[in-house]
Amino acid sequence: MRLLKLTGALLALALLGGCAAPKTVDYSAFKQSRPKSILVLPPINESPEVQASYSLMSQVTYPLAEAGYYVLPIALVDETFRQNGLTTPNDIQALPPGKLHEIFGADSALYITVSEYGTKYMLITSDTAVTASAKLVDLRTGTTLWTGSARASSEEGNSNGGGLVGMLITAAVKQVINSSTDAAHPIAGITGARLLSAGQRTGILYGPRSPKYGTD
Template sequence: MNLLKLSAALLALALLGGCAAPKTVDYSAFKQARPKSILVLPPINESPEVQASYSLVSQVTYPLAEAGYYVLPIALVDETFRQNGLTTPTDIHAVAPAKLHEIFGADSALYITVTEYGTKYMLITSDTAVTASATLVDLRTGTTLWTGAAHASSEEGNNNGGGLVGMLITAAVKQVINSSTDAAHPIAGIASARLLSAGQPTGILYGPRSPKYGSD
């Protein structure tokens, strides 16, 4: 399965499984700003897994592009920060919005924080989970346009059979696999799709490259 098909599959899975109780979101600033381009900043990682930031940021372009926005190339953004002596997400997030606008010319910036990433081994199972939050800021004015959060887990809707012994064996096998690979990476793809896909009750609005632009 190629990357595009995998991303589409993850997006579909995320939208099917990511339903939550709706809440009220004020989109007035978002609609007034009408951003066309998004600068994705390296996520701040609050989890114990060092790869969490890289894993999530590598998967945010697809849902944002599908929503109708131009996303500045992640590799180019990273290299630009490095050339300017900024190598940590915390320092990058501290840069003034006006300065980011001056350097990159983007309308808005997406600030992401990863609060959970990785696999937890429990008595009869193991759960791989990713939780992240994001804030979209207008770089021209510094105004917050939107905030959101999302969670994805390998145990969603899991109703294992086979009794206690079968569950223990399954958990042990999963733990071995998860210890040798980054099992959280595909889960991060689902979380990023839930977080950043447009058309959801609390999601971002459709951008100008989408045929649904203005329908929110």
């Protein structure tokens, strides 16, 4: 129950602020392509945590669907790759775009890389963070339509107003939670929302299933 409350509080921060300075994104190729469906490929995991890839992958379909796109079912995609002897994200992401289009019929594919995932313990505190980057590629032409990156951390907005004792208690609670669950999983959900939600300065454009389609 306590973990659910923590997850809810973290999700409330999902679209607030950002770790990087605002940048300008060229949406000209995206607007010309206007994909309707997205194939999410297994993320390449550059972190030491083995669960990072599928933790993030299991949560990125929601912001994509909310943005107005048809997202191919993750389980079906995974099984198709397995039946064809492809089990690692690196091998899957190395496939030619045209081949992916031929197999799945999707207009575009989302390529994701997880560069940070997990908890770092300091002297009297800990920080759980997830960092990911992504690109959306038109599978019909091989053109990159969009690129972005995002990071979320459990220490965002943290204040040390409780003094040393308060900091020690907070650190102890965090370590109990982190030792019994995958504390980075809800953080990955925030990262995914920041990375892929439409309507943001650097997010993807609204898809054809959204009432806001064509307004961005």
